[in-house]
Amino acid sequence: MLKLRASEKWIESGYTLFAHEGPNGIQIERIARSLMLNKSGFYHYFGTIEIFFERLMTHHSDSADVLTKNIQESQHLDPGVLNALIKHKVVIMAQVQLLRAKSNPLFHSASEIVNQKIDKAILPLWARHIGLINNYDLAFRYCEIVRDMFYTRISFENFNYSFLHELATETKAIVEEIFKERDRLKKIPVNR
Numbered sequence: 001m002l003k004l005r006a007s008e009k010w011i012e013s014g015y016t017l018f019a020h021e022g023p024n025g026i027q028i029e030r031i032a033r034s035l036m037l038n039k040s041g042f043y044h045y046f047g048t049i050e051i052f053f054e055r056l057m058t059h060h061s062d063s064a065d066v067l068t069k070n071i072q073e074s075q076h077l078d079p080g081v082l083n084a085l086i087k088h089k090v091v092i093m094a095q096v097q098l099l100r101a102k103s104n105p106l107f108h109s110a111s112e113i114v115n116q117k118i119d120k121a122i123l124p125l126w127a128r129h130i131g132l133i134n135n136y137d138l139a140f141r142y143c144e145i146v147r148d149m150f151y152t153r154i155s156f157e158n159f160n161y162s163f164l165h166e167l168a169t170e171t172k173a174i175v176e177e178i179f180k181e182r183d184r185l186k187k188i189p190v191n192r
Contacts, residue, residue, distance in 0.1 A: 060095075077125045081125055126139055126143050
């Protein structure tokens, strides 16, 4: 049991570092210093950096499960889901780093799995938020676009309720404008 706790300290520290700096930020000596441990402990628990990264990806998937549970417990996208994202910002920022390093098959696979989990959890609330509860396919396609744009805009510095609320409001307003324009165009007579 003690061995598990010690190895988890390495994982937790490495995961936070990964979320901030990506795979290039993972340096064994640096993690050892932050934990005030000898780097030989790293090799004792993991053996290689590749095994460590595999364990990080398992940790990422498990952390995403907790995030998706919080999303599913939310009643509304705003503020419920937004607050869940803020609570789990390290998970989201680790996901951003995985997407940036998607040329690595391990990272690409992990990011795909986590995106699927989050998308599945968020879709019903997202569809309701943007007014597309009768068209989950279209809501999902728009969600993917917004998610990918969100990943390019988000950082630890701006990861707060104000930023997320503004994004949620903006994305909803776009759909509402499209509906209004559609309705306006329906009223224009077609000349034959």
